[in-house]
Amino acid sequence: MQYPAPIAKLMEGFMKLPGIGPKTASRLAFYVLEMKEDDVLEFARSLVHAKRDLMYCSQCHHITDVDPCRICEDTSRDQTVICVVQDAKDVIAMEKMREYNGLYHVLHGAISPMDGIGPEDIYVAELIKRLQENENIQEVIIATNSTIEGEATAMYISRLMKPTGIKTTRIAHGLPIGGDLEYADEVTLSKALEGRREI
The missing domain is CATH 1.10.8.420 (RecR Domain 1)
Structure with missing residues (x-):
């Protein structure tokens, strides 16, 4: 019709x-x-x-209607920690949790050779420049997705971070609350074992 x-x-x-x-x-x-x-x-x-x-913040590259964004301008936030995420939606998810009070850096993607996306296509160089210009940063938390692309991006950034001496951590991955072992895939179970801690 x-x-x-x-x-x-x-x-x-x-x-x-x-x-x-x-x-x-x-x-x-x-x-x-x-x-x-x-x-x-x-x-x-x-x-x-x-x-x-809307535009991207000139400091963290999060979506905003003012530049720099309200998160970067907020002096009550912990200025010594930067959480690196793939997308602006990840910042919003982290903020909903209300547990994290540091700064962010949005990559706008992940390294994916299959899709022709290299480090130069996302905001990795801007992260390194930001760290060089700000001596207050003591820790970088890499919170990319738990996918092949997200893991590759996390490994790439962690290698770049080694010479800086800045503490670099990766968010834990594993079984969700309420999840059953029998339904978890091998990668999830492997990450859950790697991230185990003493109780």
Whole structure:
């Protein structure tokens, strides 16, 4: 069936989003048609503002509407620790936990030779420069994802960190709370054993 051109165009727009196929795009497009015009305009304005008004912090590369970001500007945070994460979403996840009170550095990706992504394609050089310029940093926590790419990135950064003398740690990986051993894969079990501690 042929959709009218405006609906087809809207569906095309929705299908550019991750995880949205033709059926979901169709549902969303028809839902938008049922919305009040003011709500549709507000939604459109929100999309435009998010794209135009957000930038990357010049220090940590987290998404922000002010530069430097509020985390980097917050003098009550521990200025001696930097947590290195892959994406801006990881900063938000860490902040929700309310356990970590240091600074961040967002790489915007991970080393993945299969995808043609090398260290020069993510913010590794900026991390090293930041550490050279700030003598207060005593520890770098590497909190990249527990994937092959995340592990490769963590190993690469840890090698770069060795000559600096700055303490470099890796977040623990292993079994989640409530997880059963029988359902865990080999890598998860291996990481859980490596990260064991005395009780």
